[in-house]
Amino acid sequence: MKYKTIAVIGLGQFGTTIAKMLASMNHEVLGVDINPEIVQKVSPYVTHAIVADTTDEEAIKALALSQFDIVIVAIGDNIQANLMTSMLLKEMNMPHVVSKAENALQGKMLKKMGVDMVIYPEYDVAQRLAQSLTREHVMDYLQLSKSISLIEVDMPKFLVGTCLKDSNLREKYNLNAVGIRRGEDLEVPPNPFTILSAEDKLLIIGNNSDLDALTV
Numbered sequence: 770m771k772y773k774t775i776a777v778i779g780l781g782q783f784g785t786t787i788a789k790m791l792a793s794m795n796h797e798v799l800g801v802d803i804n805p806e807i808v809q810k811v812s813p814y815v816t817h818a819i820v821a822d823t824t825d826e827e828a829i830k831a832l833a834l835s836q837f838d839i840v841i842v843a844i845g846d847n848i849q850a851n852l853m854t855s856m857l858l859k860e861m862n863m864p865h866v867v868s869k870a871e872n873a874l875q876g877k878m879l880k881k882m883g884v885d886m887v888i889y890p891e892y893d894v895a896q897r898l899a900q901s902l903t904r905e906h907v908m909d910y911l912q913l914s915k916s917i918s919l920i921e922v923d924m925p926k927f928l929v930g931t932c933l934k935d936s937n938l939r940e941k942y943n944l945n946a947v948g949i950r951r952g953e954d955l956e957v958p959p960n961p962f963t964i965l966s967a968e969d970k971l972l973i974i975g976n977n978s979d980l981d982a983l984t985v
C-alpha cells in the first residue's frame with residue numbers, strides 16, 4: 770500500500786475516528802478543527818493538528834493543502850460550514866475531496882460543487898443494521914446501487930452438502946456467490962467445488978428482488 774497524505778477537517782466523533790484510524794495505518798494525517806480544545810485532544814494521535822476555521826478562505830488557503838492526496842470534510846451538524854469548506858476546497862482544485870452529508874439534499878449540493886465522494890455514515894450504518902436485523906439469516910448487507918446489493922447470509926438449506934458448481938443459484942435465483950466464509954476464513958473468489966456446510970456463510974451479489982426471494 771502506498772502511504773497517503775490526508776487532511777481531516779472537523780474532528781467530531783466521525784472525523785476523530787477516521788483521523789486516528791488513518792494515522793494508525795501509517796498515513797500522514799493532518800487534523801483540522803475550529804475548536805482549540807478538540808485539536809489539542811486529537812493532536813497526539815495524528816501527524817499534525819491545526820486550529821482553523823475552514824469557511825474562511827484565507828485560513829483554508831493557509832493550510833497549504835495542495836500537496837495532499839485526499840481531504841475529508843467531516844463537519845456534520847454545521848451544514849453551512851460543511852458546504853462552504855467543501856466548495857472552497859473544490860475551488861482550490863483539490864483533486865480528491867470526500868464530504869460527509871447529513872441528508873440527500875446536502876449530498877446533491879456537494880455533488881454539484883464537484884465533491885468527488887459524498888458519504889452518509891449514519892444513514893449507511895442505520896440501513897445495514899435495519900436490513901440485517903429484519904431479514905432472517907442475513908449477517909451483513911451492503912447496498913451497491915439502487916437495485917443491487919451484496920449480502921452475507923447463513924448457508925441456504927438447499928445448498929448444504931452441495932457445491933456452487935452444482936448449485937442452481939445463478940439459473941434459478943439469478944444470484945452470484947462471491948465468497949464463502951468458514952469460521953475466520955473467507956474464500957474469495959469461492960472455489961466452485963467446495964462442499965458447503967450448514968455452518969458456512971455465503972456472500973452473494975444480486976438484484977434486491979432476487980435477494981428477497983432467498984432471504985425474506
Ligand code: ADP
Binds near residue numbers: 804807843
Ligand atoms: P460528529 O457528528 O461526527 O461528532 P460534529 O458535527 O459534531 O460531527 O463535529 C464536527 C466538528 O467540526 C466539530 O468538532 C466542530 O468544532 C468542527 N467544525 C465546525 N465548524 C467548523 C469550521 N468552520 N472549521 C473547522 N472545523 C469546524
